Amino acid sequence: MGGVFLPLVAFSSDLALDRWASGSWLHRIVGWLRDWRAGSWLMQWAEAIAVGLVALSFVLGPFVSTTLIGVLLLASGAYWALLTVSDSGESGFTPIHLMLFLYWGIATIATAMSPVKQAAFSGWVKLTLYLVLFLLMARVLRSPRVRSLLIAVYLHVATIVSVYGLRQWFFGAEASATWSDPNSPGSEVTRVYSYLGNPNLLAGYLLPAVMLSVAAIFMWRRTLPKALAVTMTAVNGACLILTFSRGGWIGLVVALFVLTLLFVDWWSVRLPEQWRGWAVPAVLGLTAATIVLAVALVEPIRDRVSTIFAGREDSSNNFRINVWEAVFEMIRDRPIIGIGPGNNAFNKIYPLYMRPKYTALSAYSIFLETAVEMGFIGLFALLWTISVTIYQGIVQLHRLRDRADPQGYWLMAALAIVAGMLAHGLVDTVWYRPQINILWWLAIAIVASFYRSSASSEGNNSAQRWGVEG
Numbered sequence: 001m002g003g004v005f006l007p008l009v010a011f012s013s014d015l016a017l018d019r020w021a022s023g024s025w026l027h028r029i030v031g032w033l034r035d036w037r038a039g040s041w042l043m044q045w046a047e048a049i050a051v052g053l054v055a056l057s058f059v060l061g062p063f064v065s066t067t068l069i070g071v072l073l074l075a076s077g078a079y080w081a082l083l084t085v086s087d088s089g090e091s092g093f094t095p096i097h098l099m100l101f102l103y104w105g106i107a108t109i110a111t112a113m114s115p116v117k118q119a120a121f122s123g124w125v126k127l128t129l130y131l132v133l134f135l136l137m138a139r140v141l142r143s144p145r146v147r148s149l150l151i152a153v154y155l156h157v158a159t160i161v162s163v164y165g166l167r168q169w170f171f172g173a174e175a176s177a178t179w180s181d182p183n184s185p186g187s188e189v190t191r192v193y194s195y196l197g198n199p200n201l202l203a204g205y206l207l208p209a210v211m212l213s214v215a216a217i218f219m220w221r222r223t224l225p226k227a228l229a230v231t232m233t234a235v236n237g238a239c240l241i242l243t244f245s246r247g248g249w250i251g252l253v254v255a256l257f258v259l260t261l262l263f264v265d266w267w268s269v270r271l272p273e274q275w276r277g278w279a280v281p282a283v284l285g286l287t288a289a290t291i292v293l294a295v296a297l298v299e300p301i302r303d304r305v306s307t308i309f310a311g312r313e314d315s316s317n318n319f320r321i322n323v324w325e326a327v328f329e330m331i332r333d334r335p336i337i338g339i340g341p342g343n344n345a346f347n348k349i350y351p352l353y354m355r356p357k358y359t360a361l362s363a364y365s366i367f368l369e370t371a372v373e374m375g376f377i378g379l380f381a382l383l384w385t386i387s388v389t390i391y392q393g394i395v396q397l398h399r400l401r402d403r404a405d406p407q408g409y410w411l412m413a414a415l416a417i418v419a420g421m422l423a424h425g426l427v428d429t430v431w432y433r434p435q436i437n438i439l440w441w442l443a444i445a446i447v448a449s450f451y452r453s454s455a456s457s458e459g460n461n462s463a464q465r466w467g468v469e470g
Contacts, residue, residue, distance in 0.1 A: 046083060050140050051150065053079055057133070058154040061435045062161050062195045062205065069434045070129065077132030083139070092139050094451040096392060096444065099385035104131055106381050107341045110374040114340025116348040123342010123373070130437050137445035144407050147449060148219065151212050151410065154442070158209035159232050162239035165194035165202060169242050191244045196435065203248025204430040206240040208417045208439045211255055215413035219406060247428040255420025257287050262412040266401055320427065323360045324368065326353040331371050338375040343432065346372065362432065366425035369432070389418065389447050396450040407450070414446035 053076045061069060107127055114120035141147045169192050191199040213236055216229035240248055260283050330339065330353050339349045343361055346369070350360060363369040371379045393415045400408035421440055425431045431440060 047140060047143075047146075050079060050083060050136055051146055054133075054137055054140060054150055055153045057438055058150070059157055061438055062157065066434050069438075070126075073129035073133050073434075076136050077129055080132050080136040080139070083136075092142060092448075092451075094138070094392070094448045096385070096389050096448045096451070097135070097138070099381070099388045100131060100134070103378070103381045103385050104128065106337075106374055106378045110337045110378060111340050113337050114345060115334075116340060116345050119344035119348045120340025120342060122344045123340060127341050130441055133438065134441040134445050134448075137442060138448040141445050141449035147407070147410060147446065150442075151216070154439075155209060155213055155216060155229075155232055158206060159235055161194045161196070161202070162206060162209070162235045165192040165239040165242065166235065168192040168194065169239075189244060190242075192239060192242045194239070198430075199243035200245045200247060200428055201430045201433055201436065203240050203243040203245035203251070204421070204424055204428070204433075204436040205439065206236050206243075207248065207251050207255060207420050207424065208443060209236040210240060210252065211259055211413040211416045211420065212410070214259065215409040218409045245428075247424045247426075247430075250427070251420040251424030253287075253291065254423035255416040257283075258419040259412060259416035260287065262397065262415060266397070266408060266412065269401065319358060320364045322355045322358040323364050326350065326355060326358070326360075327363045327365075327368050327372055329353045331368070331375075334375060335371075336375045337377060338371065338373045341373045362429035364429055365427060366422070366429055366431045369429055386418070386422070389444055390415065392451060393418075393447040396447075396452065399452065400450070410446055411450055414443045417443040418447070 053072070057069070057072050057076065060072065104127065107124055111117065111120045111124040137150075141150065169190055173190055173192060193199045193202050196202040196205055210233060213229055213232035217226055217233065220226050220229050237252075240252055264283055327350075330349060339345050346362060354360070363372055367379065367382075370382050374381070393411060397408055397411050397415070400411065417439070421431060421436075421443070430436050
């Protein structure tokens with residue numbers, strides 16, 4: 001399958017989108033209201049308003065209800081549509097956009113064919129809102145100044161969340177009986193959850209913060225900002241570890257490993273040629289040694305890691321296995337296009353398959369959840385989209401490396417976030433919570449914002465409005 005899939009990824013990543021845009025009837029809606037925008041006083045601040053909407057989503061995300069987050073997403077989507085029809089510059093359309101449009105189209109078909117259409121429509125609306133937020137973020141993040149600003153906003157908010165989590169560790173916090181097996185050795189360990197209300201959710205929220213704060217150490221130039229970035233890395237990393245979320249730990253290890261590999265690739269051009277061949281093996285060895293030492297020397301970590309391999313003997317593992325068995329049956333009965341997107345559709349159908357006493361709100365795996373919701377067609381579209389995103393990220397990273405452009409550190413962090421969140425998502429579905437989903441689309445938008453086609457110039461209209469180089 002890889003022999004077919006990899007050329008397909010390369011082909012879809014190298015499409016001549018500029019030529020498509022110039023001849024597309026659909027693309028003609030871009031700029032339809034440009035004359036109105038030119039005479040509007042409010043739209044003189046169009047880009048600043050867009051940045052404010054995105055920043056507000058980061059600022060309020062951990063502290064407000066999902067309903068209010070939904071209102072922010074709706075406002076962001078409406079504003080993106082207004083910007084698009086009144087734009088006079090480039091649309092910023094990338095191969096990632098194309099893949100996401102395909103994914104959205106499959107979700108639309110799954111909704112139309114769902115046995116619970118009303119519930120699936122609710123999930124389709126949520127997916128659409130997340131995608132239009134991505135479109136808005138991918139647009140504004142093309143400016144390096146805005147990219148750094150929005151990342152800084154998220155990092156400051158995440159640090160506040162982490163500080164409160166660390167306070168729970170030192171002063172105690174009320175725990176839910178469902179967070180750990182009461183018969184396990186680590187059942188008495190405090191699991192922090194901060195403002196998110198759940199340690200697994202907190203781990204998913206902080207994983208991007210750890211990666212971006214590491215990148216900020218290299219991006220922020222003066223001494224005090226660098227010291228702040230180091231502090232953020234330590235605080236966010238410590239709080240994530242103290243969630244004792246096994247999925248979060250897996251995601252953190254994978255993300256740090258990928259980030260280290262990308263750093264080695266970035267710096268390898270500066271190494272003597274005889275050392276370059278040893279760089280990757282050194283990273284592999286150092287990573288393995290660090291994990292082994294942490295498990296061997298830190299008892300709470302050792303106890304928590306041991307539960308991963310406990311099988312059904314651990315109550316959390318047993319719960320997931322029973323849910324997965326029911327999910328496999330759901331996929332077997334509707335393998336092509338699924339039951340329709342969203343947790344509401346899942347909650348309507350899952351009780352027909354569930355094992356007694358094993359109620360669940362999701363499939364506890366983003367890949368199984370996608371297969372349930374949109375069948376194997378939707379799962380293939382998701383994997384294709386992820387592959388195109390990674391391919392584009394690596395291509396643009398090499399371009400930035402050749403130019404010695406430090407913005408590449410943000411791109412490396414974004415690719416590490418994608419890898420880490422997917423690893424976490426293998427065994428959990430916190431990905432679908434709005435606080436986490438927004439950060440997933442932030443990472444994808446960061447990758448998309450670096451896209452340069454062979455026919456496009458290095459500058460872009462959005463960056464010029466902010467007075468910076470694209």
